[in-house]
């Protein structure tokens with residue numbers, strides 16, 4: 001593709017950080033993982049940060065930490081990557097899929113409230129594409145009904161709501177470090193929380209059930225856990241990128257602003273609504289178009305790697321078949337987003353000329 005959907009930001013300093021790990025001979029999780037976690041914690045101002053092998057596992061760990069299992073209900077927006085609902089179903093819980101607002105693609109407030117039952121243990125909403133959830137609403141609802149908020153912020157590192165970073169607002173937030181994300185370690189994830197007890201439980205769970213903070217020679221296994229660690233080698237990649245995170249976010253905001261100015265006058269293309277009182281981190285830049293498949297194919301034929309926004313889970317065979325997965329009504333907001341959302345190329349280092357080529361091709365595709 002002449003203009004790819006994304007290009008990970010991989011500064012030269014990464015090889016130096018990796019070389020340090022190789023020189024130490026300590027390739028599994030260790031000091032570099034701790035340094036990476038500290039840099040994230042400092043950036044977000046989150047008390048506890050746990051690096052894990054990926055975001056999907058991180059969501060599963062977060063749900064297990066609050067005791068989610070068979071008999072519990074977890075509420076998930078229908079428009080998201082399947083990983084969100086999968087992580088909840090893997091715990092043995094039931095999932096209720098609810099609609100999203102067709103303008104924001106974020107969980108629909110009315111549908112969410114209507115889906116709450118006595119069995120609702122967790123709401124698992126998604127801060128999507130870098131656009132954060134409306135936490136004023138979510139926290140009010142949490143207070144009324146008493147559920148946990150486990151936020152899937154796979155795409156939203158760097159986003160803010162009400163002057164606070166995503167990662168400090170929910171009971172537990174989980175980010176992805178996949179290469180399409182702002183900061184990447186290849187595969188990887190980050191769990192954040194301000195709750196000491198939950199953090200301690202999750203720390204143990206990601207280390208085979210080992211008691212945290214016990215000396216190496218006196219390991220104590222107090223519970224059953226898995227191996228969900230992020231290695232020093234992976235952490236070295238993320239650590240090198242963290243030095244530039246503010247610069248990367250500023251650049252993405254400027255690229256998005258330019259896209260919006262160029263796209264606004266094009267009839268046949270509309271822009272999603274952004275959350276008020278928030279900072280969008282623009283992991284993905286999405287527009288809505290009619291005949292999305294046709295437009296996407298035209299762009300691709302010109303070497304522009306456009307992509308669908310995300311999935312409407314209730315249309316997917318796995319969720320249709322799953323007895324523990326349910327929903328009511330047509331979920332029309334999610335279907336709209338699934339059929340009309342189009343992700344355009346956006347990456348750090350993208351030039352004005354590249355953006356103009358994307359927009360010109362888009363304009364031609366929607367008018368022809």
Ligand SMILES: Cc1ncc(COP(=O)(O)O)c(C=O)c1O
Nearest residue numbers: 054055056081083154176177178
């Ligand atoms: C909303 C959402 N949740 C979860 C995931 C899964 O992330 P990971 O690949 O790190 O497991 C993704 C992947 O992009 C995602 O978009």
